[in-house]
Amino acid sequence: MNGQLRKDVIPGIKVQIVQKQDQRTGKLTSGIVKDILTNSPSHPHGIKVRLTDGTVGRVKEINAE
Numbered sequence: 001m002n003g004q005l006r007k008d009v010i011p012g013i014k015v016q017i018v019q020k021q022d023q024r025t026g027k028l029t030s031g032i033v034k035d036i037l038t039n040s041p042s043h044p045h046g047i048k049v050r051l052t053d054g055t056v057g058r059v060k061e062i063n064a065e
Contacts, residue, residue, distance in 0.1 A: 003046040003059025017057030
């Protein structure tokens with residue numbers, strides 16, 4: 001699943017995000033969602049989230065675990 005729909009992203013799930021500084025390289029960072037920062041129901045570049053470690057980025061993949 002990609003992270004473009006807000007309804008698919010819920011706190012506590014494991015996701016892969018791309019941070020602002022990594023957008024050019026596409027480097028992904030893994031973590032657990034703490035807060036959802038995007039208010040709209042969808043976003044073409046992925047829903048912006050804050051992970052439990054404080055990292056902020058846009059969801060690129062939702063790990064089905």
